[in-house]
Amino acid sequence: MNRNLILAFETSCDETSVAVIENGDKILSNIVATQIKSHQRFGGVVPEVASRHHIEQITGCIDDALTKANVSYDDLTAVAVTYGPGLVGALLIGVTAAKAVAWAHNLPLIPVNHIAGHIYGARLVKPIEFPAMALVVSGGHTELVYMKEENSFEIIGETRDDAAGEAYDKVGRVLSINYPAGKEVDELAHKGNDTFNFPRAMDQDDNFDFSFSGLKSAFINTVHHADQIHESLSREDLAASFQQSVVDVLADKTVRALHEYPVKQLILAGGVAANRGIRERLTDELAKFSNTELVLVPLSLCGDNAAMIGAAGEMLYRHSISSDATLNADPSLDFDWIGEA
Amino acid sequence: MAKILSIDTSNTPLSISVVEDDFVMASETLTTHKKHAEYMLPIIEDLVKKSGLTPAGIDKIVVATGPGSYTGIRMATTVAKTLASTLEIPLITVSSLWSLALNRFDSDALINPIFDARNGNMFTGLYKRNGNKLESVVADQHTNIDNWIPVLKNYSDKIEVLGDIGELSAQLTAEVSTLTVLPRQFAVPNATLMAIHANDFKPVDNVDAVVPNYLRLTKAEADWQKAHPNEGNDNYVEKY
Numbered sequence: 001m002n003r004n005l006i007l008a009f010e011t012s013c014d015e016t017s018v019a020v021i022e023n024g025d026k027i028l029s030n031i032v033a034t035q036i037k038s039h040q041r042f043g044g045v046v047p048e049v050a051s052r053h054h055i056e057q058i059t060g061c062i063d064d065a066l067t068k069a070n071v072s073y074d075d076l077t078a079v080a081v082t083y084g085p086g087l088v089g090a091l092l093i094g095v096t097a098a099k100a101v102a103w104a105h106n107l108p109l110i111p112v113n114h115i116a117g118h119i120y121g122a123r124l125v126k127p128i129e130f131p132a133m134a135l136v137v138s139g140g141h142t143e144l145v146y147m148k149e150e151n152s153f154e155i156i157g158e159t160r161d162d163a164a165g166e167a168y169d170k171v172g173r174v175l176s177i178n179y180p181a182g183k184e185v186d187e188l189a190h191k192g193n194d195t196f197n198f199p200r201a202m203d204q205d206d207n208f209d210f211s212f213s214g215l216k217s218a219f220i221n222t223v224h225h226a227d228q229i230h231e232s233l234s235r236e237d238l239a240a241s242f243q244q245s246v247v248d249v250l251a252d253k254t255v256r257a258l259h260e261y262p263v264k265q266l267i268l269a270g271g272v273a274a275n276r277g278i279r280e281r282l283t284d285e286l287a288k289f290s291n292t293e294l295v296l297v298p299l300s301l302c303g304d305n306a307a308m309i310g311a312a313g314e315m316l317y318r319h320s321i322s323s324d325a326t327l328n329a330d331p332s333l334d335f336d337w338i339g340e341a
Numbered sequence: 342m343a344k345i346l347s348i349d350t351s352n353t354p355l356s357i358s359v360v361e362d363d364f365v366m367a368s369e370t371l372t373t374h375k376k377h378a379e380y381m382l383p384i385i386e387d388l389v390k391k392s393g394l395t396p397a398g399i400d401k402i403v404v405a406t407g408p409g410s411y412t413g414i415r416m417a418t419t420v421a422k423t424l425a426s427t428l429e430i431p432l433i434t435v436s437s438l439w440s441l442a443l444n445r446f447d448s449d450a451l452i453n454p455i456f457d458a459r460n461g462n463m464f465t466g467l468y469k470r471n472g473n474k475l476e477s478v479v480a481d482q483h484t485n486i487d488n489w490i491p492v493l494k495n496y497s498d499k500i501e502v503l504g505d506i507g508e509l510s511a512q513l514t515a516e517v518s519t520l521t522v523l524p525r526q527f528a529v530p531n532a533t534l535m536a537i538h539a540n541d542f543k544p545v546d547n548v549d550a551v552v553p554n555y556l557r558l559t560k561a562e563a564d565w566q567k568a569h570p571n572e573g574n575d576n577y578v579e580k581y
Contacts, residue, residue: 016578031580038577041569046561048411052552053578055415059426060549061580073427089412092378093419099382100423104396325382 004077006317007065007101008310011094012086012114013140014038014045015303016057020069020076021310024318025123028069030307033057036180044169044179051089058097065306073105078322080110080313082117084333085140091329099325108322110313113333114304115141116153118269120315121297121308128295129264135254137278138270139165139180142210142250144257146338151319154338156257157208164246165272167212171242174223175235186275189243192236196222198245200252208257215245243277251281258292267295274302343400344392346385346424347536350377350417351409351437352456353505354529357384359392359399360536366392368533377416385420401430403539405437405530407554408464408481409456414553422551431544434551435535438481441503442468443534444527446475451496453520455504461485463509464556467492475538483556486512493517503527 003022010017019030035053039045066072081098084091102109118141119134133156134145142165143158162170165182172181175188198218201211219242226233258266266289268282279296286294301308316322345360353375358368367388371380389396404421407414414437425432441454449470456464463486467479479492486509493500493513500520502513505528513520545551558566566572 033578033580035578037579041565041577042561046559048559049561051411051415052555052559055419055422056550056552057578057580058419059422062423062426063549064580089415092412093415096378096382096416096419097423100420101427103382103386104424104427106396325386326379328376328379 003075004314004317005071005075006310006313007076007079008306008313009079009081009094009098010117010304010306010309011054011058011090012082012084013090013304014050015305016054016061017304017306018061018065019306019310020065020071021307021314024311024314025127027124027307028071029065030305031061031064031068032305033061040178043173045087047087047089050087051093054090054093058093062097062101076105076107078108078110078313078317080112080309080316082114082309083111083327084114084330086114086331088329088331091331095327095329099327103325108317109325109327110316110321111323111327112309112312112316113335115143115145115335117308117312118297119145119147119267120312121269121301122267122295123311124301124307125295125298128267131261131263132265132267133257133261133263134267134269135250136270137164137250137272139163139169139272141270142212144208144254145335146261151315153335155335156261156338157210157253159210159212161211161213162216164210164212164250167216167246168272170216171219174220175238180271182272182275185239185243186277188236188239189277192234192238192240194241194244195237196241198241200245200248203249203252208253210249210253212246215242247277247281250278251285254282255285258289263292265293265295267297269297269302271303273297274299343540344394344398345401345403345536345540346389346399347403347532348381348417348421349405349437349440349530349532349535350381350413351405351407351440351530352413355380355384356530356532357381357388358532358536359388359394360533362540363537365533370529370531372529377413381416381420396428399424399428399430401433401544403433403435403536405440405535406434406551407437408483408556409437411553411555414555418551418553422548425548432548432551433539433542433544435539435542436466436481436554437530438464438466439468439475439477440530440535441528442475443538444503444531445501445523446470446534446538448501450499450501451478453493453500453502455502455506455509457504457506457509458483461487461509463489463506465489481554481556490516493520
């Protein structure tokens with residue numbers, strides 16, 4: 001059998017990543033140059049700084065990915081690249097480099113939606129079975145996506161304000177935890193109890209949307225009020241209460257969505273999918289669904305990486321999706337809402 | 342006979358040429374759009390094809406890496422370094438101000454290319470012909486008009502200003518008597534001239550290390566450095 005080899009690019013935020021994926025589900029290489037240490041100086045991602053780091057790293061990452069995979073340009077089947085959503089200046093580095101490589105070696109260019117990449121990262125664990133649903137939770141995104149079949153993505157719910165990961169970072173700042181705060185808040189939360197009973201926004205609403213800005217404000221107000229009256233609050237309990245609110249809303253909405261849209265698999269993906277609290281809760285909830293399997297994207301592939309873009313890219317390649325050299329970055333690229341398409 | 346792909350998208354104009362040593366094969370200049378992300382690769386494809394070449398037929402790349410619009414210089418630099426790396430061909434990087442100054446290569450005057458950076462700020466440098474080379478007299482820099490005018494007044498030579506500089510023009514002509522602001526036709530870089538004049542320049546040693554010449558830190562980094570004067574500014578990216 002001929003090998004399908006995709007050279008994949010991902011530069012939508014603060015990781016420069018290039019990967020080689022074989023037949024859509026095998027990682028031959030997945031090079032990630034992360035800028036976290038740089039942006040930690042500023043307490044969050046600075047877009048212009050991100051773009052500058054991407055251009056420093058891009059060709060070195062390509063070389064490393066090919067070398068580690070032990071393949072040459074002649075072996076490749078196609079080039080895949082994230083073209084949105086994300087930071088426009090950051091996306092443009094990957095898109096431009098991918099276009100240049102595709103043209104130089106006469107390879108098809110496959111445009112990949114970053115969120116589709118996060119979801120298809122699950123392929124690297126086991127084949128996706130349809131219909132499927134994905135809960136994508138990261139620093140920039142919180143959405144429930146229904147997939148009736150391969151290459152079909154319909155939004156059934158999404159955040160109306162902050163992404164869950166964004167709320168983690170803002171709450172982290174109040175607790176003097178540097179960006180990205182998710183992991184440390186998660187660890188603190190496991191040592192505390194939900195004593196503050198923060199709001200569960202939109203939990204009872206008749207839709208599958210999320211809102212985290214009210215929770216963030218409630219958290220900040222609680223801490224500031226305590227500061228003013230010189231009362232000290234338990235960081236562990238604060239973190240546990242915040243996390244419990246996030247987990248409750250994510251889990252409740254997901255469970256209700258699963259009742260309305262029965263699926264064979266629920267895929268948990270995105271940077272915040274590494275959160276232990278969310279993984280544990282969804283594992284418990286899914287135990288009650290005998291026909292739905294929970295697929296947890298492994299921790300090593302939860303953050304942004306090009307392997308997942310290659311996994312989605314191979315699927316798109318089989319569906320004859322490609323772009324010409326006019327491909328541009330689309331920072332607010334989005335799936336259609338269910339029933340819209 | 343070297344086939345050179347030459348790219349300048351430092352500001353609103355886009356200029357791309359395929360040049361054989363000292364003679365243009367195909368060239369395109371656009372000033373009506375700033376859609377470099379969309380147009381640059383299709384134009385390169387088209388010009389290389391019309392030159393009767395394939396990508397593998399390109400022998401070297403010349404690129405203007407800045408200063409200029411951050412996105413503009415990143416687009417050109419990304420395409421240039423990726424092509425040089427993937428095709429394993431030499432890459433020559435040049436100043437975007439030098440590239441524009443080549444429009445007046447034949448002049449005996451001091452050539453002063455200026456990129457307007459708004460609010461009186463500018464990227465600029467001073468150039469003069471020496472034999473068959475256009476050499477830097479005052480290094481490329483990010484400055485403002487009030488600091489730049491005294492620099493120009495140090496010279497008794499005639500000065501020719503090139504660039505789409507809007508309101509800066511009036512103040513420069515009023516305060517520097519030796520200076521002429523040339524018509525807008527000289528404000529558009531010419532990738533063909535760039536390729537011809539850079540043909541014998543030394544290629545970069547390490548293509549992977551090529552970055553745009555921004556001549557300016559981001560505000561976030563500048564503020565951080567001010568607050569942390571003793572810390573270095575490298576090794577902030579970790580690869581695994």
